[in-house]
């Protein structure tokens with residue numbers, strides 16, 4: 110069994126959740142925040158049998174879009190208000206960032 | 219050391235948290251949402267010494283109840299409003315879904 | 328690749344997030360709640376190459392402070408209101424509690 114932890118962009122969330130349900134994947138959603146852009150995103154916890162890992166990764170790949178976003182990086186908390194003049198920078202915001210962890214034991218009570 | 223990630227039903231949460239505290243388990247609570255029913259539930263992160271894993275699993279087993287729930291599955295985001303006539307289906311909502319992960323290293327600063 | 332799951336105190340959060348950004352670590356923030364004190368804290372998910380694990384742990388160690396806090400433990404949910412007379416106890420609230428997990432596979436779509 111594997112536990113897949115996938116951080117997805119909120120614009121892809123509706124499409125990803127529907128695709129997971131259609132393919133009968135079981136999962137849990139956790140609201141999260143991006144470290145750099147400090148925007149809300151979604152962290153999915155998806156426990157799958159080893160044989161379902163490839164189909165799951167294909168599903169995430171086809172339902173998440175990489176897009177370019179112009180952003181003003183947040184001033185570090187330490188900077189006094191008004192002194193930080195951000196230059197907008199283009200970042201490529203990935204569709205999904207995916208960690209696959211090995212599950213030693215799975216129980217359902 | 220193991221990290222136990224347990225998704226529990228919110229009706230069991232009060233009882234589970236009390237039992238964990240009484241048994242001196244240390245843990246962190248994260249608010250989460252079920253993928254299928256889209257109802258709020260709770261994801262617990264519980265780091266335990268290997269020797270405490272069995273007692274923890276027994277605690278989760280005895281404090282989480284499986285119950286049957288009639289639900290109207292949510293229409294997929296894609297369906298036009300009003301066209302999806304759900305037939306209530308009975309699902310067995312587990313008390314706890316538990317993933318046991320191996321911790322390579324634990325630090326407390 | 329390792330996935331570091333770090334539970335940090337909210338008073339350290341601003342300093343830790345700034346330090347992570349300055350050192351170009353990528354991470355995700357999840358709002359969480361302490362099991363014992365039931366206070367809001369923050370769980371960070373930080374995926375790093377193996378070679379960056381030590382610098383990351385040094386960063387967490389130097390940006391999180393252990394402090395002593397006097398607390399009234401919450402009455403167990405089961406106790407009737409007003410019967411539980413807590414004696415304030417001093418607890419040492421750690422700066423960071425850190426779990427290092429092995430990542431079998433990492434993908435970015």
Ligand SMILES: Nc1ncnc2c1ncn2[C@@H]1O[C@@H]2COP(=O)(O)O[C@H]3[C@@H](O)[C@H](n4cnc5c(N)ncnc54)O[C@@H]3COP(=O)(O)O[C@H]2[C@H]1O
Pocket residue numbers: 116142143144145146147148150200201202203204205206348351352353354355356372373374375
């Ligand atoms: N120091 C930096 N300098 C310049 N650009 C930077 C940067 N840090 C991040 N970015 C860019 O900003 C996008 C959003 O990052 P954020 O941290 O808000 O949101 C991230 C974060 O929540 C999560 N994430 C990415 N890598 C992670 C990792 N190694 N560990 C944990 N979470 C990660 O996935 C979200 C999307 O990441 P993605 O890589 O697709 O897209 C990133 C990346 O293209």
Ligand SMILES: Nc1ncnc2c1ncn2[C@@H]1O[C@@H]2COP(=O)(O)O[C@H]3[C@@H](O)[C@H](n4cnc5c(N)ncnc54)O[C@@H]3COP(=O)(O)O[C@H]2[C@H]1O
Pocket residue numbers: 130133134135136137138154155156157225251252253254255256257259309310311312313314315
């Ligand atoms: N495609 C489907 N068709 C018919 N019935 C379905 C279904 N998907 C889920 N169910 C049923 O609905 C209950 C609630 O699922 P939900 O996803 O809202 O809430 C889930 C989810 O948040 C989490 N969970 C379960 N399995 C998981 C997994 N493999 N990975 C991650 N989270 C999981 O635990 C909660 C309770 O799960 P549990 O299995 O006890 O109970 C499930 C299951 O009995």
Ligand SMILES: Nc1ncnc2c1ncn2[C@@H]1O[C@@H]2COP(=O)(O)O[C@H]3[C@@H](O)[C@H](n4cnc5c(N)ncnc54)O[C@@H]3COP(=O)(O)O[C@H]2[C@H]1O
Pocket residue numbers: 239242243244245246247263264265266334360361362363364365366368418419420421422423424
């Ligand atoms: N049964 C008990 N009796 C007396 N004192 C107790 C206790 N349980 C916890 N404490 C103390 O209270 C502090 C806050 O715990 P809390 O559970 O609210 O907040 C915790 C919890 O959210 C998380 N945490 C700690 N150990 C964990 C573990 N093994 N698994 C998961 N999360 C953990 O890190 C936060 C800070 O933990 P830290 O150990 O630095 O600090 C702890 C500890 O010093």
